[in-house]
Amino acid sequence: MTLSGFTWSTHGDGSDFRRLEDVLRRSAAATPDAIAVIEPGGATTFAHLDEAVNRFAAALVAEGVQPGDRVCYLGENSTTFFEVLHGAAKAGAIPVPLNFRLAAPEIAHIVEDAAPRVAVLGPGMEIHAETIAGTGVECVLTEVPHPGFAVLDAWRAGHPAVDPGHARDPEDTALMFYTSGTTGRPKGIELSGRNLSSALAGPLAVVGFDADSVALAPVPFFHVTGFGLALMAHLKGATLLMLNPDGPADLCRILREHRVSHAVMVPTVIQFLLGLPEVRDAHWGTLSWIMYGGAPMPEPVLRDATEVFGCGFYQGYGLTESTGGVALLGPQDHRPTPATVHRLRSVGRVEGNNEVRIVDPATGADLPPGERGEVIVRGGNVMKGYWRRPEDTAAAIDADGWLHTGDGGSMDADGYLYLHDRLKDMIVTGGENVYPAEVESVLTGHPGVAQVAVIGVPSQRWGESPLAIVVRAAGADGEALTAESLIEWAREHLAHFKCPTDVAFVEALPLNASGKLQKVRLREEFAGR
DSSP, X not given: OEETTEEOOSTTSSOXXXXXXXXXHHHHHHOTTSEEEEETXXXXXHHHHHHHHHHHHHHHHHHXXXXXXXXXXXXXXXXXXXXXXXXXXXXXXXXXXXXXXXXXXXXXXXXXXXXXXXXXXXXXXXXXHHHHHTTTOSEEEESSOOTTSEEHXXXXXXXXXXXXXXXXXXXXXXXXXXXXXXXXXXXXXXXXXXXXXXXXXXXXXXXXXXXXXXXXXXXXXXXXXXXXXXXXXXXXXXXXXXOOOSSHHHHHHHHHHTTOOEEEEOHHHHHHHHTXXXXXXXXXXXXXXXXXXXXXXXHXXXXXXXXXXXXXXXXXXXXXXXXXXXXXXXXXXXXXXXXXGGXXXXXXXXXTTOXXXXXXXXXXXXXXXXXXXXXXXXXXXXXSEETTOHHHHHHHBOTTSOEEEEEEEEEOTTSBEEEEEETTOOEEETTEEEOHHHHHHHXXXXXXXXXXXXXXXXXXXXXXXEEEEEEEOTTOOTTTSOHHHHHHHHHHHSOXXXXXXXXXXXSOOOBOTTSOBOHHHHHHHHTTO
């Protein structure tokens, strides 16, 4: 069947994927004895995973969970993640993966917004049980025993491993991710079955996934990139490797020992790997491709990686609001000729049934090739909308269905997309998105801070790092209000990756004639810091 401009199927049986709840059903039926997941505790077949998922789904139904209810998962990558993902889907509920790196107040806000019927906490996350229960969630389950809360194993015990058989409309909300907005308030992004199938059709058609593939995504599944690789693996009956490397040397070992064929990495990880002699001495014949993104990839590093690993390289560009991939830079562009070397600076060409335009952000008029403007996207990938935020949805998606990304970019005459300044001021640090408004909101809560601006500055290790530029409040003790004390303040309220790594104190922030902050001047002044 043709979907989103590509001909593809699950296991070659001619059936298309339009519902999240059908993914594991099909793989368990087609390859029940194949290994679905390998993690530190051992391997799990598709049949055993499907049995656990069905038991979880049956327990949800017994708990009174109705179609459309939300079920949250807070924890690291594990088989429990898939129990919640596929089990909630089979019960008609909406799975909501949460960022386990967030601070307790951030988690509480998201849970309050999602209003789930059930929340499942992975190992180490039981410390947040009281916080989540305090938001009104009636059923909070922990994997590790925690006083006053039900343990997941006991809760689902005794329920039959029978698929409830729910099949929702492909246009219904199938999954919800949360992402921070420029206002500093996280927003739920509703993705339908059609969004997911459209987003995965393009990558599945070009990356050569099959039942013999071994996929490694040492990135969290609450990110759409890691989630996309995991879902592709389950669609194609491939093995998903969920081992968290302890540094670059351990990652090299895992890649080799498990004969990984498909991997997702951020550029900083690739750069660390290239610094190991054993990486350069190894034979990488089993590695088919590496997908990278989430931060700039220096051209020399990219050229070196292409030669060392000898596999196909892909770079993807997309947003959670576009269910990930919008554009893809494929292997042929990673081995350029002198006439095409400039394409390494692009994020590739538009994929699937997506349309991309570069428009004047003020007038909405289309701009000619090479001219910079705002990137806007339309197609089956574009989200249904923001959860319970119709005004924000209307501001992001216009009447003609175009998603306004807020990213600055240009398109060349050959259809390659180039990203430039980010119109939303987003900072990308180590593959994580950080929105300055959120960090600024926390820092201005400190009594010694009068004004603050947060910008991204270049970092050799992380691509970018947040820098806070602070005006002290009148009467503030300069010796007490130090960079260290402000960073510590931020860490009490925010995930550590969002916190500034440095603080600069200034007498005043630069404003234009209208009183608006001029972050361009700050970036110029502090670019070398």
